[in-house]
Amino acid sequence: MKKKIYLFIWMLSIVWISGCANDTNNVDKEKVTLSISAASSLTVAIDEIKAMYEERNNIKLEINYASSGTLVNQMKQGAPVDVFVSASKEWMNQATEEGLIDKSSVVPLLYNRLVFGTNEKNEQISFEDMVTTEKAQIAIGDPESVPVGAYAKEVLQNKNLWDTWQSKLVYAKNARQVAVYVESGNVDAGFLFQSDAIAFKTINVIEVIPESLHSPIVYPAGITTQTANEEGASQFLRFLQSETAQSIFKTYGFEVR
Template identity: 45%
Template sequence: MKKLLSLLSLVLTVALLAVPVQPAIAAKAPTELLISAAISLKDSLDEIEKTYEKEHPDINLTFNYGSSGALQKQIEQGAPADLFFSAGKKQMDALVRAGLIGSNKTILTNELVLVIPSDSNKTFTTVKQLTDKAVKKVAVGQPETVPAGQYAKETLTARKVWDTLQDKLVYAKDVRQVLTYVETGNVDAGFVYKTDALTSKKVKIALNILSSVHSPIVYPAGVIKESKHAEEASAFYTYLQSKDAGTVFKKYGFKLN
């Protein structure tokens, strides 16, 4: 009997080993959404990213930050992107005219300010004071590609000091580089968004720029027509307009449109 049981056990073991093992079904990888966004949105979008991915575990948000003009050029040249979040209407309109973006909406607004190092004793009541001999260097974003630089140029032109300041101007690739120049004391003052100024303890706002002397500072967003994940991109686009996202944007100093 023992021999019979041993034989049966051996036969059963061999039979089980002969059964092909089914490979485990691989978990579906999250959908990666690539968002090209103005660098001034970084702090708020970094926070939104954490919340959105927690609520949508099937989505992985990847952000490509830079100046809106540089991002516009990248998209025009075929760089991959699912959604564009600009700090200027000019850049969004260019992509719409090129047929690269369809529906879009202005979600946020911002303000332009003049900042100085936090330990500076300089005071300003007008941008015309930037022409004073005591002011050696003033940082602005490249007006052609950086919306904040465009608004700064419009402001200085309106006050008739743009040409006078040419020898003092230090151009930056984006608004955060302007902020860095001021933080490190490499310039005496710089034009940034109010939201940028609020992120740093190394600068202080010396002057709030009147909105009447430059184009409206708006932040439109739109889904790229050639997105390979149009449905998911549209869902995130909708979320950016939600109350929850709005709370985060307001926390960082933006105004909802």
């Protein structure tokens, strides 16, 4: 009788230990979440990188795309972010000055070009046509918060067109929206990033804007000071700099220097 009791107790112990082990495995397998705030012009490239990264790592990436200015303002208001990728040095500098980003973590991740483009149906329209056509509508990002718009404003100021083009300009809330306006034909043309012109297949590039007409288009990336997972954030930032990720970025028109 005693042997049967001991055997029963031993079996219960094995079941209890196995249950504990399974609970531990479930904890180990629980995915860690990283919050990434990225400029909207990175959408297609980072979506592809996200799928690859999540497949290779026990991590879930939550990506928030918007204009760089909007993303910085969201962080100021307490939005949870681990890694920030900006489409301009100015907005990254503001984020570091506000104590939102660890300055020592910031790296110049990518470069881009500014182009003047239109819907492919308007293939014959040139930049000069836009200058002489009074009723033309030109899409740009809002220069106050959208880097592609700030770069476009510099170009127009350098060409002495900023004041005279005010009635022609249609402001967009981010770089992707500029591309949507151009692709849809709701505007005659627009200033957009080279990467968006590639991502939107029916956009025809009229002119690649000379870099001498605007500030360098740099995409800096950095880790926030509030991250609760500095190791995970650092690992993802390193991956963005890897040959694998950089190759994806180049596919979509970004430049690595």
